[in-house]
Structure formats: structure tokens, C-alpha cells
Amino acid sequence: MSDLERLEQELQALRLTPSKSTDARIVTSASRALAQAAESGVTSLSPGKAEMRLHLRRRVLVAAAIAAFLLVLVSLVVQPWPTKKVVERMSAFSLLSQAWAAEGPLFTGGGVVSIEREIIVTAVSDPDLARMRWLPIMAMEASGTPRVHQLTLPAKPDEQYTVRDQTWYEPATGRFVRLLTTQEKPIFANSYDGRSVYSLESDPSGALRPVGRPVAETFRAPTSPAELLGMSAGLSDLLKRKDEGLVLLPGEVILSDGSRARVVKAGFPPAGPGESDSYWLFRIRVKDDLVAEMEWMAAGESVLVVRRVGTKKVEVPKVGWDLAGVELPAPKVEKRPTPAVTPDMVVSNVSVARMVEKADFETYILAANPSWTSRREITDILDIVSPPHRMFAITYLADDGRHVVLVQSPSYNTGLGPFSKQGNLVYTSPTGVKVWSGPRDKWLAGILLQSARAVIKVSPAEDRTGYLLETPAGTFPALAINGQVTEAELHSLVDSLIPAREYQEGGPGAEPAPKP
Amino acid sequence: MGAFLRIYERYKSDVLTLAAALLGHRDGAEDVLHDVFVSLAEGLPRRQPPVNLKGYLLTSAANRVRDTYRRARREPGALDEAVPVADPKADDPAALVAEGERARHLWNSVLSLPEEQRDVVAFKIYGGLTFKEVAERTRAPMNTVQSRYRYALEKLRQMLQQENVQ
Numbered sequence: 001m002s003d004l005e006r007l008e009q010e011l012q013a014l015r016l017t018p019s020k021s022t023d024a025r026i027v028t029s030a031s032r033a034l035a036q037a038a039e040s041g042v043t044s045l046s047p048g049k050a051e052m053r054l055h056l057r058r059r060v061l062v063a064a065a066i067a068a069f070l071l072v073l074v075s076l077v078v079q080p081w082p083t084k085k086v087v088e089r090m091s092a093f094s095l096l097s098q099a100w101a102a103e104g105p106l107f108t109g110g111g112v113v114s115i116e117r118e119i120i121v122t123a124v125s126d127p128d129l130a131r132m133r134w135l136p137i138m139a140m141e142a143s144g145t146p147r148v149h150q151l152t153l154p155a156k157p158d159e160q161y162t163v164r165d166q167t168w169y170e171p172a173t174g175r176f177v178r179l180l181t182t183q184e185k186p187i188f189a190n191s192y193d194g195r196s197v198y199s200l201e202s203d204p205s206g207a208l209r210p211v212g213r214p215v216a217e218t219f220r221a222p223t224s225p226a227e228l229l230g231m232s233a234g235l236s237d238l239l240k241r242k243d244e245g246l247v248l249l250p251g252e253v254i255l256s257d258g259s260r261a262r263v264v265k266a267g268f269p270p271a272g273p274g275e276s277d278s279y280w281l282f283r284i285r286v287k288d289d290l291v292a293e294m295e296w297m298a299a300g301e302s303v304l305v306v307r308r309v310g311t312k313k314v315e316v317p318k319v320g321w322d323l324a325g326v327e328l329p330a331p332k333v334e335k336r337p338t339p340a341v342t343p344d345m346v347v348s349n350v351s352v353a354r355m356v357e358k359a360d361f362e363t364y365i366l367a368a369n370p371s372w373t374s375r376r377e378i379t380d381i382l383d384i385v386s387p388p389h390r391m392f393a394i395t396y397l398a399d400d401g402r403h404v405v406l407v408q409s410p411s412y413n414t415g416l417g418p419f420s421k422q423g424n425l426v427y428t429s430p431t432g433v434k435v436w437s438g439p440r441d442k443w444l445a446g447i448l449l450q451s452a453r454a455v456i457k458v459s460p461a462e463d464r465t466g467y468l469l470e471t472p473a474g475t476f477p478a479l480a481i482n483g484q485v486t487e488a489e490l491h492s493l494v495d496s497l498i499p500a501r502e503y504q505e506g507g508p509g510a511e512p513a514p515k516p
Numbered sequence: 517m518g519a520f521l522r523i524y525e526r527y528k529s530d531v532l533t534l535a536a537a538l539l540g541h542r543d544g545a546e547d548v549l550h551d552v553f554v555s556l557a558e559g560l561p562r563r564q565p566p567v568n569l570k571g572y573l574l575t576s577a578a579n580r581v582r583d584t585y586r587r588a589r590r591e592p593g594a595l596d597e598a599v600p601v602a603d604p605k606a607d608d609p610a611a612l613v614a615e616g617e618r619a620r621h622l623w624n625s626v627l628s629l630p631e632e633q634r635d636v637v638a639f640k641i642y643g644g645l646t647f648k649e650v651a652e653r654t655r656a657p658m659n660t661v662q663s664r665y666r667y668a669l670e671k672l673r674q675m676l677q678q679e680n681v682q
Contacts, residue, residue: 004669007676011641014623015529016536022546023528029550030520030557125519158519256571258649 095248095284096264100232102289106311107225112170114317116309117231119163119180121153121339124301130157133296133304134384136345137180138233139190142197142213144220146228150345150382151180151188153304154338163187163339165306167229168317174221175321178229180339186326188341192221193321200323210323231291231308232282253283255293260286342387347380354380356500358390362473363408363500364433365394370493373398377455383409393448395455402483403456404493405448408475417476420468429494434470441466448480456482469494520557527570528553530642531577537638538581540627552576574643578653618676625675633668636661 018026107113124130133153138146155161161182169176177191186208189200196212197219203209222228249263261283283293296304319325347354355363355378369376373396383389391409398404423438445466449456466480467490485493531552536545552573626637632654639650647665651658 003673007669007673008641010619010622011626011637011672014533014619014626016532016542016545016623017529018532018546018549022549026524026528026550026553027521029554030524031517033554033557034517034520036558254575258646258652 095262096266096282098289099282099284099291100226100230103226103230103232103291104224106290107169107229108171109313110172111313111315112168112317113311114314115167115169115229115311117165117167118307118309119151119153119165120305120307121155121159121161121163122302122305123155123158123160124303125157126299126301127157129298129301129303130155130159132384135304135306137188137341138228139178139188139199140192140197140222140228142219143216144218146222147343148345149188150342150384150387152340152342152387166318168314169225169229171225174225176225176229177317177319177321177323179319179326182339184327185329187339189319189323189326191321191323196322198323200326200328208328210326212322231294231306249281252286255283255285257292259292261292262286342382344380345382345384348377350378350380352378352500352504354378355392356504359392359408359500360389361408361410361413361475362471363392364406364469364471364473364475364477364497365500365503366396366404366406366493366496367498367503368496369396370398370404370489370496372400372402372489373404379455381409383411386410386414393452395452397456398482400483401458401461402481402485403449403452403458404482405452405456405480406477407448407451408477412478413475416468416478417470420470420476423468426467427491427494429491429497431495431497432472433494433497435490435494436468436470438468441468444468444478445480445482448478449482458482469497471497473499520553523556523569524553527573530570531573534574534638534642535577535581537626537634537642538578540631540634544581548577548580551580571644578639578643621679622672622676625672628675629668629671632656633664633671636664637668640665 106115119135121133131154133155135151135153137149137151139149141147151163153163163180163182165178165180167176167178173194175192175194178189179186180188186200189198189210191198192215193212196214198210198212200208201211227233247265249265252260253263255261264282264284266280266282278296278298281293281295281297282291283295284290285292290308292308294306295302352365355365358380375397377395377397379393379395381391381393383391386409389410391407391411394406394408396404396406420434420436420438423436423441425434426437427435429435442464443466445464446460448466449460449464453459461482463484464480464482465485466478469477469479471477479493481493528549532545532549535548536542539545539548555576556573626634629637635654636650639645639653640647643650645653647658647661651661654661656664
């Protein structure tokens with residue numbers, strides 16, 4: 001070691017320590033600042049502190065459920081692989097579109113492209129937030145159909161960990177491997193070796209094993225691999241939503257690697273003062289237009305960060321195209337919450353029979369489609385807040401744009417129920433379905449309609465209407481109409497609600513019974 | 517408050533050292549330390565600290581030095597007390613005393629460097645920046661930054677040698 005290198009080491013070891021009086025001054029000032037900030041947060045809410053905390057927790061749950069609903073529905077549009085659109089520059093929308101387009105060239109050229117990302121599950125103090133984090137994760141089936149799974153990323157409060165997300169792709173053949181690991185243990189893998197599609201599946205003992213299935217004749221490797229393997233895979237519909245849900249934040253930020261980035265916020269504004277906010281921040285690097293980081297914010301806290309680590313060319317992937325070489329440790333009972341993949345976050349256009357079969361609560365449906373609508377579509381979604389329960393969104397498409405969306409889920413039943421009492425009872429149907437109306441009606445309608453964008457294809461109307469329903473079964477479906485309805489139309493809608501089970505068993509408009 | 521105290525204890529020396537190296541004085545550096553951490557505390561109830569917390573705090577400190585404190589900067593004055601973070605010879609009292617004196621001398625030599633050289637040393641050693649990042653921060657060509665760093669180390673080495681001779 002040279003003299004100068006030794007000197008550098010000595011310099012690096014030098015540190016000043018604040019005087020005790022400075023320590024005391026800072027701790028006192030910080031304590032006051034923390035108390036003031038906390039106090040200002042409390043006074044804007046009502047009524048007692050304990051009740052406020054309970055409400056806040058529920059709001060967090062609801063906000064997360066809503067964000068989840070938004071994201072899983074937007075992911076529907078990846079069927080089939082979408083084409084890119086040319087859009088105008090200088091807006092949040094075009095910036096995200098540019099970032100999306102910039103990812104395409106990463107999957108081109110000779111050799112094998114190796115891409116690495118990391119998913120940082122950040123330390124949060126709220127136990128509900130710590131428990132409920134997740135990401136949509138795309139996988140390919142042997143039939144060639146993309147599937148949307150849920151990667152759950154739970155943690156204990158104040159716990160932080162990182163998931164390593166590695167992808168290899170061979171542009172010449174379309175072969176790919178995607179492998180997610182935490183502490184060197186695999187939690188998800190999906191690959192295509194030119195003949196079969198492989199994935200990690202649990203055997204009866206709980207151990208993960210690679211399972212290969214020969215591809216179908218109709219199988220085609222993805223023409224847009226970024227949509228399957230890219231950073232924003234599963235979130236592509238954000239790029240089609242040129243509306244108030246996307247905001248380009250002013251200025252630039254400096255990323256941890258020193259590069260400059262613009263920030264796009266994607267989400268919904270809170271319902272009102274003191275309400276929880278839940279949104280994504282996309283940090284788009286100025287020098288290459290790539291999304292360098294995605295950060296999920298909820299209730300004012302950073303709950304998840306997805307960060308691009310690097311891209312390089314290699315000769316062969318670290319593991320086989322058939323997942324050979326993936327190290328599979330013996331299963332063991334973990335005392336702490338661990339990341340896991342739950343299949344099928346979203347299944348579109350399902351039957352009433354499937355809804356009845358999959359739901360573990362009483363679902364309701366309109367006995368007849370509203371007179372101004374022409375078609376019904378049911379979407380089966382994982383209830384993010386309480387997996388493995390399912391959430392169901394029934395959309396009635398209208399010719400005049402006044403689409404109707406009815407959403408039901410266990411988390412809505414527990415999370416939205418208490419809010420109903422904050423509104424007014426405006427109607428009770430002959431069958432006992434209550435209609436509640438409150439100050440959050442329009443906000444809730446906006447969320448439901450935005451979330452159904454993949455089906456209804458239009459922005460929520462300014463004059464949209466929404467209601468919270470309470471059924472005799474004790475469930476709380478949320479209803480939105482993309483426009484104004486008359487009192488008679490609303491009453492007709494609610495009067496028409498019947499248990500889906502009854503509908504299936506021969507009510508008006510009943511579907512044929514499912515084959516055993 | 518517990519989370520704040522953990523953060524403060526962990527990073528206070530890093531922030532104070534960078535601020536002092538940039539300012540050339542300890543008093544102003546303690547004010548920078550105060551402002552950086554109180555600002556962090558004000559934001560904590562509303563948002564989670566950034567993932568790269570150390571980088572965030574050091575950048576905040578450097579920005580505050582640039583925006584506020586450098587206008588009122590004073591010349592280096594009384595001796596500062598700098599100590600090695602980790603002392604591998606802590607069980608040897610003679611070595612400990614000698615290292616403490618050498619550390620103090622080295623630190624005050626850093627403070628006596630010309631401002632341009634001190635900035636480079638501060639950002640590189642205590643800010644954890646690369647030469648490229650230092651060049652962007654100081655708005656100087658990268659070659660110039662590298663030269664300034666080399667000159668600074670050479671000057672520090674000479675100062676230490678002179679001290680040893682005395």
C-alpha cells in the first residue's frame with residue numbers, strides 16, 4: 001500500500017462527534033418537531049385518538065385494496081401483448097410511454113441479455129402496511145397465455161429485506177428465464193427453453209420443483225418481451241391513461257447512483273383531508289429514459305421500492321432455460337412472514353357459476369341487465385388485502401356511456417362497512433338492500449370506474465355517481481355509475497339485486513348450470 | 517422518537533464531518549447538523565425516510581452548506597477534535613494517544629487546505645461521491661477534480677511529514 005493510499009484510509013477513519021450540548025439541542029428540537037407534526041395530523045381527524053387510529057388503519061386497508069384493484073385491472077390489457085402508441089411529448093403520460101418504449105431495446109441484439117433488478121421491502125412501522133405489500137408478477141403458460149400472479153412481500157414491522165429479480169432473454173430464439181430469490185432461496189421462476197414452459201410449483205410436501213409443460217401449437221414467444229419481463233410488466237395500462245391519475249412532479253431528483261431523474265406519480269388523490277393516499281412514484285432516468293426506480297407510497301410511507309440494478313450481455317444464463325441449476329432448499333416452517341407467489345391475481349370474463357363457486361361470501365348480481373346497458377362482464381380478482389379470498393367486479397357496459405360497476409369482496413365487506421354509517425340511508429329495496437350515500441360517493445365511484453378502465457375503455461365521467469350498498473347478508477358491495485341516474489333508475493338497479501346463487505339456480509336470466 | 521434517535525446516532529458523525537470539512541469550521545457544521553436532522557424529524561411522521569438515508573442526509577448537509585452557511589463562513593480557527601471511528605489498538609494506551617494526536621493534526625491539516633481542494637476531499641472522502649459526481653457538484657472538469665484531489669493528498673502527506681520531523 002502506498003503512502004497516499006494509507007493516507008486516504010486515515011482520512012476515511014476520521015469522524016467528528018457532536019458536543020453533548022449539540023446532541024441535546026438537536027434531540028429537543030426534533031422531539032418538538034415530531035410532536036407538532038403528529039399533533040397536526042391528529043387534529044385534522046376525528047374524533048378520539050383511539051378511534052382515529054382505528055379509522056386510519058381501515059383507511060389504509062381500503063386505500064391499499066383500492067390501489068390493488070386498480071393495478072390488477074390495468075394489468076388485464078396485456079392480453080394479448082399490446083402495441084406501443086406514439087404520443088405527444090412533455091407530459092407525465094408521454095414520459096411514462098417513453099420509459100416503456102426505452103425498455104424494448106434492452107431485449108434486442110445478439111447473445112443473451114441479463115437484467116437484474118431488486119425489490120426492496122422497506123421498514124415500516126404500521127403492522128398492516130408491513131403485512132400487505134405485494135406486486136403483480138407476469139408469467140407465461142404453455143398455451144402462450146400470459147398470467148398475472150401476486151408476489152406477496154410481507155414483513156414484520158420495521159423489518160427490511162430485498163428480493164433479487166434476475167432475467168435472461170435470448171432475442172434470437174425468444175428463450176427466457178425469470179428467477180426471483182431472497183437470501184439465495186428461489187420464490188418464483190418461469191422459463192421457456194424453445195420447447196416447453198417451466199415454472200416452480202409446490203409438491204405435496206411444500207417443496208418447490210421445476211415443472212415443464214410442452215408448448216401448445218398456438219404458442220408464440222412474446223413479440224414484446226418487455227411486457228412479460230420488463231420493469232413495468234403488468235402496469236402497462238398506466239401508459240394508456242392520459243388523465244388526472246398521472247402527475248409529473250416538478251423538478252428532478254438525484255438517484256442513489258448519482259444520476260438525474262424525473263418523477264411521475266400515478267394514483268388517485270385522497271378522498272379528503274386526513275385520508276390515506278396510495279400511489280406509485282416512477283423515477284425515470286434522464287440520460288436513458290428508463291424507469292430506474294418504482295416506489296409504492298401508502299399512508300405517507302414508502303412501502304416498496306423496485307430498483308433497476310443493471311443490464312449486460314452474457315453467453316449463457318446462470319441457470320438453465322429449463323430451470324436446471326436452480327437451487328431448491330428443503331422446505332421448512334418459517335416463523336417469520338416470507339415472500340410467496342399466489343397464482344391468478346386476475347381472471348377476466350368469468351361466469352356467474354365461477355363467481356358463486358369461488359366466493360366465500362354471498363355475492364349479489366342484477367337479475368336483469370340495466371335497461372341502458374347491453375353486455376355484462378365479470379372479473380375474478382385476488383382480494384389483495386385478504387388473500388386467498390376473491391374479489392369480483394361486475395361491469396355492465398352501456399351504449400350511452402353510463403356504465404355500471406359493482407364490486408364485492410371480503411375486504412370491502414369489512415373495510416367499507418363502517419364508512420356506510422357516516423353517510424345517509426337514501427333507499428331500502430323491497431328485498432332489504434340498503435343504499436348509503438355520503439361525502440365520499442364521487443371519490444369511490446371514480447376509483448371503481450378507473451379500475452374498470454380495462455373493460456369500459458373510457459375515463460370516469462365528471463358527473464359519475466356512486467353508492468355503498470348493504471345487503472341482507474351483511475355484505476357491502478360498492479356501486480358506481482359513469483354518469484347520472486334518475487331516482488327511478490337507481491331504485492330499479494337496487495331492486496334488481498339478488499344473490500348470485502339464486503340467479504344461478506334458476507332466477508331470471510339464469511345461466512346454464514356448470515358442467516361437473 | 518425511537519426511530520429518529522437510532523437514525524441520529526448512526527449518522528450524526530458522518531453528517532457533522534462532511535459539513536465541517538466543507539465549511540472549514542466546526543461551529544457552523546453543528547448548525548448544519550441541527551438543521552438537517554430537525555428537517556428530517558419534521559418530515560418523519562408524514563413520510564418514510566428515503567431508502568438511501570445516508571446519501572439523503574449527506575446531500576442535505578452539502579446543500580445547506582452551499583445555500584446558507586458558506587455565505588457566513590469563517591476562516592479555520594481553533595483546533596478541532598477528530599477521532600478515528602474504529603481504533604484497532606484501543607488496548608494500547610500509548611498508541612491510542614499517538615493516534616489521537618495524529619488524527620487531530622490530520623483533521624486540522626484538512627481544514628487548512630485551499631477551499632477547492634478541501635471541497636474535493638470532503639465530497640470524495642466524507643460524501644462518498646465518485647470523481648464524476650464531485651465534478652458535477654463543484655461544476656469543475658473531472659480532470660481538474662482528480663488533480664485537486666491528488667494535490668490535496670500530497671499536501672496533507674507533506675504536512676504530516678513536517679509534523680513528524682518537528
